[in-house]
Amino acid sequence: MAYEISLISILEVILTLIIALFIGVLIPGIERKYVQARIQQRIGPPVTSPGLWASIKFLFKENIKPNSPAPGLYKAMPILCFIAVLAVFLALMPENYQFMAFASLIAIVGFLKVEEIAYVLMGSLSKSVMSINLRFPDHAKGAERQGLLVSSIEDISSNRSLRMIIFGSFPLYLALFIPAALSKSIYLADIVAYQQANGPFLFTLAGIIGTVVFFIGYMILLNEYPFSYIKAKSDVIEGPYMELASKYRSFVYLTRGFLIFTLGLMYCVLFLGVSPELFSLKFIVCIIISLLLPVIMAIVSAFSPIFTNRQLYPTILVTSALGALAMVIALF
Amino acid sequence: MEEKKAKKQEIIETEIQMGTVHPAALEPYRVRFFVEDEIIKDAEITIGVNHRGIERIMEGLPVEKANMLTEKICGICSNAHTWNSVRTAEKGLGVEVPDRAVYIRVIVGELERLHSHLLYLGHGCETLAHETFSMRVFFIRETIMELLGMIGGNRVQYGCSIIGGVRPRCELDDNRIRRILDGMDLVEKNVADFADRFVHDSIVLSRITGTGYIPQEQALKLAVTGPTLRATGVKRDLRTDMYEYDNFDYDIITQDTCDVKAQLLMRVFEIFEAIKIIRQAIRDLPEGKITDRSWEMVDTGLIESYIEVPRGTLYHSYAIEDGRVRHSIIRTPSMSNIGAMQYACIDNHITDGQLCIVQCDPCFTCSDRAIEVYDTNNNKLDKSILKSNIH
Numbered sequence: 001m002a003y004e005i006s007l008i009s010i011l012e013v014i015l016t017l018i019i020a021l022f023i024g025v026l027i028p029g030i031e032r033k034y035v036q037a038r039i040q041q042r043i044g045p046p047v048t049s050p051g052l053w054a055s056i057k058f059l060f061k062e063n064i065k066p067n068s069p070a071p072g073l074y075k076a077m078p079i080l081c082f083i084a085v086l087a088v089f090l091a092l093m094p095e096n097y098q099f100m101a102f103a104s105l106i107a108i109v110g111f112l113k114v115e116e117i118a119y120v121l122m123g124s125l126s127k128s129v130m131s132i133n134l135r136f137p138d139h140a141k142g143a144e145r146q147g148l149l150v151s152s153i154e155d156i157s158s159n160r161s162l163r164m165i166i167f168g169s170f171p172l173y174l175a176l177f178i179p180a181a182l183s184k185s186i187y188l189a190d191i192v193a194y195q196q197a198n199g200p201f202l203f204t205l206a207g208i209i210g211t212v213v214f215f216i217g218y219m220i221l222l223n224e225y226p227f228s229y230i231k232a233k234s235d236v237i238e239g240p241y242m243e244l245a246s247k248y249r250s251f252v253y254l255t256r257g258f259l260i261f262t263l264g265l266m267y268c269v270l271f272l273g274v275s276p277e278l279f280s281l282k283f284i285v286c287i288i289i290s291l292l293l294p295v296i297m298a299i300v301s302a303f304s305p306i307f308t309n310r311q312l313y314p315t316i317l318v319t320s321a322l323g324a325l326a327m328v329i330a331l332f
Numbered sequence: 333m334e335e336k337k338a339k340k341q342e343i344i345e346t347e348i349q350m351g352t353v354h355p356a357a358l359e360p361y362r363v364r365f366f367v368e369d370e371i372i373k374d375a376e377i378t379i380g381v382n383h384r385g386i387e388r389i390m391e392g393l394p395v396e397k398a399n400m401l402t403e404k405i406c407g408i409c410s411n412a413h414t415w416n417s418v419r420t421a422e423k424g425l426g427v428e429v430p431d432r433a434v435y436i437r438v439i440v441g442e443l444e445r446l447h448s449h450l451l452y453l454g455h456g457c458e459t460l461a462h463e464t465f466s467m468r469v470f471f472i473r474e475t476i477m478e479l480l481g482m483i484g485g486n487r488v489q490y491g492c493s494i495i496g497g498v499r500p501r502c503e504l505d506d507n508r509i510r511r512i513l514d515g516m517d518l519v520e521k522n523v524a525d526f527a528d529r530f531v532h533d534s535i536v537l538s539r540i541t542g543t544g545y546i547p548q549e550q551a552l553k554l555a556v557t558g559p560t561l562r563a564t565g566v567k568r569d570l571r572t573d574m575y576e577y578d579n580f581d582y583d584i585i586t587q588d589t590c591d592v593k594a595q596l597l598m599r600v601f602e603i604f605e606a607i608k609i610i611r612q613a614i615r616d617l618p619e620g621k622i623t624d625r626s627w628e629m630v631d632t633g634l635i636e637s638y639i640e641v642p643r644g645t646l647y648h649s650y651a652i653e654d655g656r657v658r659h660s661i662i663r664t665p666s667m668s669n670i671g672a673m674q675y676a677c678i679d680n681h682i683t684d685g686q687l688c689i690v691q692c693d694p695c696f697t698c699s700d701r702a703i704e705v706y707d708t709n710n711n712k713l714d715k716s717i718l719k720s721n722i723h
Contacts, residue, residue: 040467131349138378145366145374151346156370156682225461226535234356234459235348235682305539306461308683309370 009095012278019278020089020265023287024257025051027294035298051257058250066243067127074125077118078244078251084114085255089262094275097189105176105186108266112172112221115259116165119230122240123158130237157239160230164220167316168227172217174323178210179270181330188269195273202271209326211271216319218263219297222256226304229312264290345369348682352381356459356686361696365677365685372685375677377670383700390650390660395421395629396495398657402648403489405662406698408451410489411444412641413662416648418493419639424632424652425495431618433497434576436504439512439613440483440492441576441641442606446519447476448642449559449599449606452693453526456596459687460539465530472522479515482508497623509614516607527600540592544676544688547590554671558644560692563587563598570640579616580609595691629655641665643693666692666699 029047037044046053068074088111090096097103131152137143179201180186183194201207220227231239241252268274268286276286307315351362360381366374386405390398399421402413415437422429429437454469477487483502484490492502504512530536546556551564561568562585569584571577585601587594629652636649644665651658669692676688 036463040464041471042467130354138376141376141378145347145364145376148347148366149345151348151367153348153350156348159370225463228461229683232683233461234684234686235350237355302464303533304462305457305536306683308539308681310681311535311538 005095013090013093013095016093016276016278016283017086017089019287020261021254021258023290024259024261025055025254027051027257027260027291028253030291031294031298031301035295036302039299039302051253055250055253058245058253059247061246061249063246063248064243066125067129068125068243070125074122074243075248077122077125077240078248078255081115081118082251082255082258084111084118085259085262087111088266089258092188092262092265092269092276094192094277097187097192097275100187100189103188105180105188109173109176112169113165116161116169116221119161119240120158120165122244123154123156123161123230126154126240126243127152128154128242130242153236154240154242157230157236160236161240164230167320168220168229168312169217171213171316171319171323172221174320174327175210175214175217176266176270178206178213178323178326178330181327182206188275192269192273192275200272200274204330206326206330207271209322209329211267213319213323213326214267214271215293215296216315217323218267218293219300220316221263222260222297224297225301226307227312228306229308232306234306260294261290264293267293350686354686357689358455359694359696361694363677363685363689365682367682370682372677372680372682375674375685377674377689379670379696379700381700382697387660387662387701390657392656392658394655395652395657398650398660399493399495400491402662403491406664406695407488408448408695409444409641409643409646409664409698411440411484411492412639412646413648414491415441415493416637416639416641416646418495420635420637420648420650421495421652423637424635425627425630427496427627428624430497430621430624432620433622433624435613435617436498436502436622437493438576438580439504439610440480440490440498440502442610442613443476443480443483443512445606445642446603447473447480448693449603450476450523452599452642452690453596456592456687456690459690460536462536465526465536468526472519472526475515475519475522479512482511494623496625496627497621500622503622504614504617509617512610513614516610520604520607523600523603527597530600531597537593539684540596540687541589542591542593543680543684544592544595544691545590545679546672546676550675551590551672554675555668556644556672556692557665557668558640558642558693559585559598559602560595560644560669560672563594564590570638570645574639577609580612582609592687592691595693634659643695644668662701664695664698664701666695667701669694670699 026047028051029045029049032050033044033047065071066074088108091103091108101107137146179191182201182204183191185191195201202211223230231241244252265276265286268289274282274285276283345368348365348367349362350365351357352360362378364376365372386401390401393401399414399417402417403410405413450469450473454466454473457465457469480490481487484492485501492498546564548564548566551561552566565586565588567584567586582605585598585605587598632652634649634651636647638645638647646665647663650660673689673692673694676691677685680688
């Protein structure tokens with residue numbers, strides 16, 4: 001296939017990126033203000049506060065030196081995450097479907113894995129002051145246990161991130177390959193073309209089950225309640241992000257919003273056959289879906305406590321089984 | 333019964349320290365979790381970073397002033413501390429408290445129990461990371477806070493009890509009584525709705541059922557007190573021994589499952605009992621004066637008083653000499669419950685660790701009483717110095 005890159009297509013991608021970033025930073029505010037606050041019968045924060053103004057505010061905050069063996073690497077991780085999400089975003093752009101290897105499910109899964117591995121690295125590279133307080137034995141209790149290996153709460157978070165890579169994100173990746181099984185191709189161009197000819201996968205049995213599995217996997221990947229295992233407030237607090245301050249934290253907020261939007265676009269491409277073409281109705285559909293998914297996620301989060309292993313393992317097992325079922329249906 | 337505590341020589345994989353500052357803990361304390369693959373094998377809670385030496389400050393203060401100071405011990409049981417401190421003085425001085433004042437004290441005490449239990453439920457839901465339930469409970473609690481503010485003039489420190497009765501500002505007129513009754517109707521309905529929603533939430537139940545198990549034998553062995561003890565099936569409530577509650581008809585609630593679920597439901601059911609007591613107190617509120625000022629200050633020996641506060645048994649003791657407090661000792665319920673908190677964490681996941689502590693309704697800041705004194709030469713606790721300095 002001949003590569004055709006025009007200036008207009010580049011501008012379209014850049015404009016789409018700017019819109020995606022802008023909507024992405026508004027999503028946390030929409031979740032907090034218009035969903036969770038309404039459910040909880042309170043006013044909630046201004047819609048621009050949690051995503052947009054928080055990101056801008058952190059840009060001007062003083063930075064801290066993380067307690068890390070490789071502070072530079074630790075601080076580079078949010079940027080790596082952003083690049084990984086940007087790569088997924090670019091792969092979903094119809095202008096890039098001509099680059100078959102790049103705009104394929106294998107590449108997307110690879111980029112998402114980079115984003116996930118960043119959490120493992122961040123957790124293992126950080127050891128915040130929250131874990132090293134009051135280093136004295138309690139003689140009143142007999143000081144029975146001394147000299148043990150003291151683990152930081154970021155270490156736990158890192159271990160959990162690793163577990164999530166191994167099995168936690170399984171449902172999402174199963175869901176991603178259901179359209180591939182239905183269209184018999186891993187290339188986005190083929191998946192979109194197949195759906196434009198035969199109707200969206202959402203309206204097939206495998207597509208419906210795949211949508212449910214995708215949504216649960218989407219929540220797991222975004223570490224949203226009840227799956228916010230790696231940054232549980234009740235033990236590991238912020239987990240890998242704990243020591244990210246100033247512009248690095250700003251990057252975290254920006255990346256999160258961008259990832260939410262990008263995953264919404266991914267759903268549109270894979271299950272609706274709607275690619276984000278700027279200046280068309282398809283783009284409006286993409287924006288609606290990208291906003292609808294976080295709204296549903298916020299509703300689920302508002303009504304769920306955090307999952308521990310006891311709830312997490314069965315949920316992932318059942319969801320993965322559903323994904324496998326959808327895959328079998330899709331193949332036959 | 334086989335104890336679940338890890339043996340001393342057992343190898344524990346890792347130690348995780350949380351605190352003294354942690355978002356799941358409302359107060360500064362350190363907990364050391366000794367874990368194997370994220371499962372807690374032992375826990376050690378250390379308090380002491382918020383020691384204010386209130387008993388030491390009370391030494392030598394006029395009794396009335398000392399009573400006012402006890403209100404500052406706790407932001408949740410502020411009335412309970414003043415009540416018990418005043419009760420201690422009344423016991424020593426032989427003061428006869430008017431019936432109307434006793435009833436008003438009971439009303440304020442039970443309102444405080446309501447707000448304490450609702451705070452507990454809200455904090456419990458927050459530790460479960462269920463923000464919606466937590467917000468809902470705090471919304472319900474607001475009615476109680478407004479009623480307490482109406483009676484005492486403040487939402488947290490109402491300063492109700494004084495020696496011989498209650499302050500004039502705490503007198504209940506018809507308007508206030510009507511507002512309290514309306515408030516009780518509203519709280520009862522809202523708590524019933526919340527409880528119904530709570531016990532039918534299967535995800536929440538899966539988090540709290542079987543978590544933080546404290547068997548009855550262990551609770552008794554650890555001298556656990558208050559609702560935390562009653563949630564293990566022990567029918568023990570000091571209100572049955574308090575003369576203030578002689579004229580009231582209420583049930584002592586117990587639970588049998590001994591886990592976080594039992595602890596949370598325990599408070600829900602106690603809320604309905606507290607509402608029942610408040611309604612009875614208002615229905616039977618005697619006429620007459622609310623303060624007896626015909627008492628004289630005399631020197632007394634050591635006086636002791638125990639009352640049942642929302643978190644368990646509260647102990648106050650002091651002697652009076654020249655109208656001033658001597659040798660004050662205060663023991664809050666959380667002090668007795670720390671052992672249970674440590675025990676409850678064992679064999680639970682780290683994410684449930686703080687929940688297991690919170691289920692015992694800790695109030696560590698109020699429990700900061702002792703000062704540990706170390707002989708730095710041999711790094712041992714000097715018990716002789718400790719005894720002479722314990723406050």
